[in-house]
Amino acid sequence: MTNVVSSRPCSRSVRIVVCLLTLATSAGAFAQRSPPKEKSAQAQIILAINEGGAGNLDATEIFLRYEDFAKILEKALGARLTLVAVRDIQVLEHSLQTGAYALVISRPADVLAQAIREYGYQPVVVSKESAHALFIVGKDSPLKTIADVRGKRIVTPDRYAYMWRIAYAMMRDNKIAMAKEQVRAMRDQAAIGWSMENGFFDVAVVASFSGVGRTWEKKGGRVIARSREVPNTPVIVSPKISPAQVARIRDALSALDSTEQGKAILKSIGVVGFKETQQQVFLDLLEWLGPLEKAKE
Numbered sequence: 001m002t003n004v005v006s007s008r009p010c011s012r013s014v015r016i017v018v019c020l021l022t023l024a025t026s027a028g029a030f031a032q033r034s035p036p037k038e039k040s041a042q043a044q045i046i047l048a049i050n051e052g053g054a055g056n057l058d059a060t061e062i063f064l065r066y067e068d069f070a071k072i073l074e075k076a077l078g079a080r081l082t083l084v085a086v087r088d089i090q091v092l093e094h095s096l097q098t099g100a101y102a103l104v105i106s107r108p109a110d111v112l113a114q115a116i117r118e119y120g121y122q123p124v125v126v127s128k129e130s131a132h133a134l135f136i137v138g139k140d141s142p143l144k145t146i147a148d149v150r151g152k153r154i155v156t157p158d159r160y161a162y163m164w165r166i167a168y169a170m171m172r173d174n175k176i177a178m179a180k181e182q183v184r185a186m187r188d189q190a191a192i193g194w195s196m197e198n199g200f201f202d203v204a205v206v207a208s209f210s211g212v213g214r215t216w217e218k219k220g221g222r223v224i225a226r227s228r229e230v231p232n233t234p235v236i237v238s239p240k241i242s243p244a245q246v247a248r249i250r251d252a253l254s255a256l257d258s259t260e261q262g263k264a265i266l267k268s269i270g271v272v273g274f275k276e277t278q279q280q281v282f283l284d285l286l287e288w289l290g291p292l293e294k295a296k297e
Contacts, residue, residue: 044082045077045079045080045081045082045102045103045240046081046082046083046084046100046101046102046103047066047070047073047081047082047083047084047101047102047103047104047105048084048085048086048092048095048101048103048104048105048106049062049066049083049084049085049086049104049105049106050085050086050087050089050092050104050105050106050107050108050111051087051106051107052106052107052108052161052162052207059085062083062085063083063085065268065269066083066105066268066269067083068264068265068268069105069265069268069269070083072252072253072256072262072265073103073249073252075252076245076248076249076251076252077241077245077248077249078245081103084101089108089111089160089161092104092106092111093111093114096111096112096114096115096119096121097115097118097119099119099120099238099239099240101238102237102238102240102241103235103236103237103238103241103249104121104235104236104237105233105234105235105269106233106234107162107207107209107232107233108161108162108163109126109131109162109230109231109232109233109234109282109285110162110165110285110286110289111162112231112234112236112282113231113282113283113285113286114286115236116236116279116282116283117282117283117286119238120238120239121236121237121238121239122236122237122238122239122241122246122279123234123235123236123277123278123279123281123282124234124235124236124237124246124249124250124253124276124277125234125235125249125250125253125254125274125275125276125277126231126232126233126234126235126274126275126277126281127209127232127233127234127271127272127273127274127275128257128271128272128273128274128275129209129232129233129271129272129273130208130229130232131207131208131209131229131230131231131232131233132207132208132226132227132228132229132230133163133166133167133170133205133206133207133208133226133227133230134205134206134207134208134213134216134223134225134226134227135149135167135170135203135204135205135223135224135225135226136196136203136204136205136206136212136213136216136221136222136223136224137196137202137203137204137221137222137224138196138197138199138221138222139220139221139222141202141203141222141224143202143203143224144224145224145225146170146171146174146176146224146225147174147176148224149171149176149181149202149203150176150181151181151182152181152182152202152203153182153184153200153201153202153203154181154182154183154184154201154202154203154204154205155183155184155185155186155192155195155196155200155201155203155204155205156183156184156185156186156192156204156205157185157186157187157189157192157205157206157207158185158186158187159185160292161185162207163189163205163206163207164185164205165289165292166205166227166230166289167205167227168289169227169288169289169290170225170227172290184201189206189207189210189211189212189213190210190211190212192204192205192206192212193206193211193212193216196221203224208226209232209233209270228288230285231277231281231282231285233271234277234282235249235253235274237249250276253274254273254274254275254276256273256274257272257273257274
Protein backbone atom coordinates (compact mmCIF):
# COMPACT_ATOMS: atom_id res chain seq x y z
CA MET A 1 0.00 0.00 0.00
CA THR A 2 1.37 3.40 -1.00
CA ASN A 3 1.01 6.42 1.25
CA VAL A 4 0.39 9.80 -0.32
CA VAL A 5 1.90 13.09 0.73
CA SER A 6 -1.03 15.12 2.04
CA SER A 7 -1.93 17.75 4.59
CA ARG A 8 -3.90 15.18 6.55
CA PRO A 9 -3.27 11.50 7.41
CA CYS A 10 -4.60 9.20 4.74
CA SER A 11 -4.11 5.89 2.97
CA ARG A 12 -4.13 5.63 -0.80
CA SER A 13 -4.07 2.61 -3.09
CA VAL A 14 -3.17 4.47 -6.28
CA ARG A 15 0.50 5.33 -6.77
CA ILE A 16 0.63 9.07 -7.28
CA VAL A 17 3.73 10.18 -9.11
CA VAL A 18 4.73 13.43 -10.71
CA CYS A 19 7.07 12.50 -13.56
CA LEU A 20 9.88 14.65 -14.86
CA LEU A 21 7.92 14.61 -18.12
CA THR A 22 5.60 17.21 -16.60
CA LEU A 23 8.07 20.07 -16.28
CA ALA A 24 5.30 22.50 -17.03
CA THR A 25 3.07 21.22 -14.23
CA SER A 26 2.48 23.47 -11.23
CA ALA A 27 5.52 24.23 -9.10
CA GLY A 28 3.55 22.84 -6.18
CA ALA A 29 3.54 19.37 -7.68
CA PHE A 30 4.86 16.55 -5.56
CA ALA A 31 6.32 13.16 -6.38
CA GLN A 32 6.61 9.78 -4.72
CA ARG A 33 8.53 6.98 -6.37
CA SER A 34 7.40 3.40 -6.32
CA PRO A 35 9.16 1.23 -3.74
CA PRO A 36 11.77 -1.14 -5.23
CA LYS A 37 9.75 -4.21 -4.34
CA GLU A 38 7.05 -3.19 -6.84
CA LYS A 39 9.40 -3.06 -9.82
CA SER A 40 8.51 -5.51 -12.54
CA ALA A 41 9.13 -6.21 -16.18
CA GLN A 42 5.89 -4.42 -17.05
CA ALA A 43 6.37 -0.91 -18.39
CA GLN A 44 4.99 1.97 -16.40
CA ILE A 45 1.35 2.69 -17.32
CA ILE A 46 0.68 6.43 -17.19
CA LEU A 47 -2.69 8.15 -16.96
CA ALA A 48 -2.26 11.78 -18.02
CA ILE A 49 -4.80 14.39 -16.91
CA ASN A 50 -5.32 17.75 -18.57
CA GLU A 51 -8.11 20.07 -17.43
CA GLY A 52 -7.34 22.88 -19.86
CA GLY A 53 -8.23 26.51 -19.22
CA ALA A 54 -11.57 25.62 -17.61
CA GLY A 55 -9.77 24.16 -14.61
CA ASN A 56 -7.47 25.95 -12.18
CA LEU A 57 -6.22 23.21 -9.86
CA ASP A 58 -2.65 22.50 -8.92
CA ALA A 59 -1.13 19.05 -9.40
CA THR A 60 -1.84 17.86 -5.85
CA GLU A 61 -5.52 18.82 -6.11
CA ILE A 62 -5.82 17.08 -9.47
CA PHE A 63 -4.33 13.87 -8.10
CA LEU A 64 -6.71 13.83 -5.15
CA ARG A 65 -9.67 14.64 -7.39
CA TYR A 66 -8.90 11.81 -9.83
CA GLU A 67 -7.78 9.15 -7.35
CA ASP A 68 -11.06 7.23 -7.26
CA PHE A 69 -11.45 7.57 -11.02
CA ALA A 70 -8.00 6.03 -11.43
CA LYS A 71 -9.04 3.09 -9.26
CA ILE A 72 -11.85 2.31 -11.71
CA LEU A 73 -9.33 2.29 -14.55
CA GLU A 74 -6.90 0.13 -12.59
CA LYS A 75 -9.59 -2.46 -11.98
CA ALA A 76 -10.52 -2.50 -15.67
CA LEU A 77 -6.88 -2.71 -16.74
CA GLY A 78 -5.82 -5.21 -14.14
CA ALA A 79 -2.72 -3.08 -13.62
CA ARG A 80 -1.39 -0.23 -11.51
CA LEU A 81 -1.39 3.33 -12.84
CA THR A 82 0.85 6.35 -12.46
CA LEU A 83 -1.01 9.67 -12.55
CA VAL A 84 0.53 12.69 -14.27
CA ALA A 85 -1.01 16.16 -14.26
CA VAL A 86 -0.21 18.00 -17.50
CA ARG A 87 -1.18 21.62 -17.95
CA ASP A 88 1.30 22.66 -20.63
CA ILE A 89 -0.19 21.74 -23.98
CA GLN A 90 3.21 21.39 -25.64
CA VAL A 91 4.25 18.80 -23.06
CA LEU A 92 1.00 16.94 -23.73
CA GLU A 93 1.54 17.04 -27.50
CA HIS A 94 5.12 15.81 -27.27
CA SER A 95 4.27 13.00 -24.87
CA LEU A 96 1.41 11.82 -27.09
CA GLN A 97 3.69 11.88 -30.10
CA THR A 98 6.22 9.68 -28.31
CA GLY A 99 3.54 7.40 -26.83
CA ALA A 100 4.59 8.20 -23.26
CA TYR A 101 1.01 8.22 -21.99
CA ALA A 102 -0.99 4.98 -22.14
CA LEU A 103 -4.24 6.69 -21.15
CA VAL A 104 -5.30 10.33 -21.30
CA ILE A 105 -8.34 12.23 -20.05
CA SER A 106 -8.54 15.83 -21.18
CA ARG A 107 -11.14 18.59 -21.31
CA PRO A 108 -9.69 19.95 -24.58
CA ALA A 109 -10.16 17.43 -27.36
CA ASP A 110 -8.18 18.89 -30.27
CA VAL A 111 -4.77 17.63 -29.14
CA LEU A 112 -6.26 14.21 -28.41
CA ALA A 113 -7.91 14.22 -31.83
CA GLN A 114 -4.48 14.75 -33.36
CA ALA A 115 -3.13 11.81 -31.36
CA ILE A 116 -5.99 9.67 -32.70
CA ARG A 117 -5.35 10.71 -36.30
CA GLU A 118 -1.56 10.64 -36.29
CA TYR A 119 -0.17 8.57 -33.42
CA GLY A 120 -2.40 5.50 -33.24
CA TYR A 121 -4.40 6.41 -30.15
CA GLN A 122 -7.96 5.14 -29.84
CA PRO A 123 -10.95 7.05 -28.44
CA VAL A 124 -12.84 5.19 -25.73
CA VAL A 125 -15.49 7.49 -24.27
CA VAL A 126 -16.47 11.17 -24.07
CA SER A 127 -18.58 13.11 -21.61
CA LYS A 128 -22.34 12.92 -22.09
CA GLU A 129 -22.50 16.67 -21.55
CA SER A 130 -22.57 18.52 -24.85
CA ALA A 131 -19.70 20.94 -25.42
CA HIS A 132 -19.68 24.19 -27.36
CA ALA A 133 -17.69 27.39 -27.59
CA LEU A 134 -19.89 30.31 -26.55
CA PHE A 135 -19.60 33.94 -27.56
CA ILE A 136 -21.01 35.78 -24.55
CA VAL A 137 -21.99 39.42 -23.94
CA GLY A 138 -23.54 41.41 -21.11
CA LYS A 139 -27.31 41.61 -20.81
CA ASP A 140 -27.39 45.22 -22.07
CA SER A 141 -24.98 44.70 -24.95
CA PRO A 142 -26.19 45.82 -28.38
CA LEU A 143 -24.43 42.84 -29.99
CA LYS A 144 -26.88 40.26 -31.36
CA THR A 145 -24.92 37.80 -33.51
CA ILE A 146 -21.35 36.76 -34.22
CA ALA A 147 -21.35 39.15 -37.19
CA ASP A 148 -21.51 42.03 -34.70
CA VAL A 149 -18.13 41.27 -33.10
CA ARG A 150 -16.21 43.06 -35.86
CA GLY A 151 -14.29 45.96 -34.38
CA LYS A 152 -15.20 45.02 -30.80
CA ARG A 153 -12.97 44.17 -27.85
CA ILE A 154 -12.81 40.38 -27.72
CA VAL A 155 -11.30 38.15 -25.03
CA THR A 156 -10.65 34.45 -25.62
CA PRO A 157 -8.94 31.55 -23.86
CA ASP A 158 -5.23 31.02 -24.52
CA ARG A 159 -4.11 31.60 -28.09
CA TYR A 160 -4.23 28.28 -30.01
CA ALA A 161 -6.08 26.53 -27.15
CA TYR A 162 -9.14 24.35 -27.87
CA MET A 163 -11.78 27.06 -27.40
CA TRP A 164 -9.63 29.61 -29.22
CA ARG A 165 -9.40 27.29 -32.23
CA ILE A 166 -13.17 26.75 -32.21
CA ALA A 167 -13.75 30.51 -32.01
CA TYR A 168 -11.28 31.02 -34.86
CA ALA A 169 -13.19 28.51 -37.00
CA MET A 170 -16.54 30.13 -36.17
CA MET A 171 -15.25 33.58 -37.10
CA ARG A 172 -13.61 32.19 -40.23
CA ASP A 173 -16.92 30.62 -41.29
CA ASN A 174 -18.56 34.04 -40.83
CA LYS A 175 -15.89 35.80 -42.93
CA ILE A 176 -14.27 37.47 -39.90
CA ALA A 177 -10.47 37.33 -39.68
CA MET A 178 -9.57 36.96 -36.03
CA ALA A 179 -6.05 38.25 -36.70
CA LYS A 180 -7.50 41.61 -37.75
CA GLU A 181 -9.69 42.00 -34.67
CA GLN A 182 -8.98 43.37 -31.18
CA VAL A 183 -8.43 40.03 -29.48
CA ARG A 184 -6.80 39.44 -26.11
CA ALA A 185 -6.20 35.97 -24.66
CA MET A 186 -6.44 34.84 -21.03
CA ARG A 187 -5.57 31.43 -19.66
CA ASP A 188 -8.21 31.21 -16.94
CA GLN A 189 -11.86 31.24 -17.99
CA ALA A 190 -12.95 32.47 -14.56
CA ALA A 191 -10.80 35.54 -15.22
CA ILE A 192 -12.51 35.96 -18.58
CA GLY A 193 -15.89 35.95 -16.86
CA TRP A 194 -14.72 38.51 -14.28
CA SER A 195 -13.36 40.75 -17.04
CA MET A 196 -16.69 40.66 -18.84
CA GLU A 197 -18.65 41.36 -15.68
CA ASN A 198 -16.52 44.44 -15.09
CA GLY A 199 -16.80 45.78 -18.62
CA PHE A 200 -13.24 45.34 -19.83
CA PHE A 201 -14.37 43.63 -23.05
CA ASP A 202 -17.40 43.68 -25.34
CA VAL A 203 -17.52 39.96 -26.05
CA ALA A 204 -15.84 36.84 -24.72
CA VAL A 205 -15.35 33.23 -25.76
CA VAL A 206 -15.77 30.53 -23.10
CA ALA A 207 -16.41 26.80 -22.97
CA SER A 208 -19.99 25.77 -22.32
CA PHE A 209 -18.73 23.31 -19.69
CA SER A 210 -16.73 25.93 -17.77
CA GLY A 211 -18.12 27.59 -14.67
CA VAL A 212 -18.66 30.79 -16.63
CA GLY A 213 -20.31 29.00 -19.54
CA ARG A 214 -22.70 27.10 -17.28
CA THR A 215 -23.87 30.14 -15.31
CA TRP A 216 -23.61 33.14 -17.66
CA GLU A 217 -27.20 33.14 -18.87
CA LYS A 218 -28.51 32.26 -15.40
CA LYS A 219 -26.85 35.45 -14.15
CA GLY A 220 -28.55 37.54 -16.83
CA GLY A 221 -25.87 37.52 -19.53
CA ARG A 222 -26.51 36.52 -23.12
CA VAL A 223 -25.01 34.07 -25.61
CA ILE A 224 -24.88 35.51 -29.13
CA ALA A 225 -23.24 32.54 -30.84
CA ARG A 226 -22.79 28.87 -30.06
CA SER A 227 -20.49 26.51 -31.93
CA ARG A 228 -21.44 23.14 -33.29
CA GLU A 229 -21.21 20.37 -30.69
CA VAL A 230 -17.62 19.25 -30.13
CA PRO A 231 -16.11 16.35 -28.15
CA ASN A 232 -16.00 16.97 -24.40
CA THR A 233 -13.54 15.36 -21.98
CA PRO A 234 -12.52 12.36 -24.07
CA VAL A 235 -10.62 9.40 -22.69
CA ILE A 236 -8.18 7.92 -25.18
CA VAL A 237 -5.74 5.03 -25.01
CA SER A 238 -2.49 4.21 -26.78
CA PRO A 239 -1.78 1.04 -28.76
CA LYS A 240 -0.17 -0.32 -25.57
CA ILE A 241 -3.64 -1.05 -24.24
CA SER A 242 -5.10 -4.33 -25.52
CA PRO A 243 -8.54 -4.55 -27.18
CA ALA A 244 -9.84 -6.53 -24.19
CA GLN A 245 -8.63 -3.83 -21.79
CA VAL A 246 -10.17 -1.12 -23.97
CA ALA A 247 -13.52 -2.89 -23.86
CA ARG A 248 -13.37 -3.20 -20.06
CA ILE A 249 -12.46 0.47 -19.69
CA ARG A 250 -15.32 1.52 -21.96
CA ASP A 251 -17.83 -0.61 -20.08
CA ALA A 252 -16.61 0.54 -16.66
CA LEU A 253 -16.67 4.25 -17.49
CA SER A 254 -19.99 4.09 -19.35
CA ALA A 255 -21.59 2.45 -16.31
CA LEU A 256 -20.38 4.94 -13.72
CA ASP A 257 -23.57 7.01 -13.72
CA SER A 258 -25.67 3.93 -12.98
CA THR A 259 -24.60 3.70 -9.31
CA GLU A 260 -24.42 6.19 -6.46
CA GLN A 261 -20.73 5.45 -5.93
CA GLY A 262 -20.06 5.98 -9.62
CA LYS A 263 -22.02 9.25 -9.65
CA ALA A 264 -19.90 10.48 -6.74
CA ILE A 265 -16.72 9.70 -8.71
CA LEU A 266 -18.09 11.52 -11.75
CA LYS A 267 -19.06 14.53 -9.65
CA SER A 268 -15.56 14.74 -8.21
CA ILE A 269 -14.05 15.12 -11.70
CA GLY A 270 -16.81 17.37 -13.04
CA VAL A 271 -18.34 14.95 -15.55
CA VAL A 272 -22.03 14.02 -15.73
CA GLY A 273 -21.36 10.65 -17.31
CA PHE A 274 -19.50 8.96 -20.15
CA LYS A 275 -20.68 7.53 -23.45
CA GLU A 276 -19.02 5.56 -26.23
CA THR A 277 -17.53 7.54 -29.09
CA GLN A 278 -16.05 6.91 -32.51
CA GLN A 279 -12.84 7.90 -34.28
CA GLN A 280 -14.72 9.78 -36.99
CA VAL A 281 -15.98 12.34 -34.45
CA PHE A 282 -12.40 13.44 -33.87
CA LEU A 283 -11.41 13.37 -37.52
CA ASP A 284 -14.40 15.58 -38.35
CA LEU A 285 -13.39 17.97 -35.58
CA LEU A 286 -9.89 18.40 -36.99
CA GLU A 287 -11.26 18.85 -40.51
CA TRP A 288 -13.50 21.70 -39.33
CA LEU A 289 -10.90 23.40 -37.15
CA GLY A 290 -8.39 23.38 -39.97
CA PRO A 291 -4.61 23.19 -39.65
CA LEU A 292 -3.25 24.96 -36.59
CA GLU A 293 -0.38 26.24 -38.74
CA LYS A 294 -2.92 28.13 -40.86
CA ALA A 295 -4.36 29.83 -37.79
CA LYS A 296 -0.88 30.90 -36.74
CA GLU A 297 -0.21 32.72 -40.00
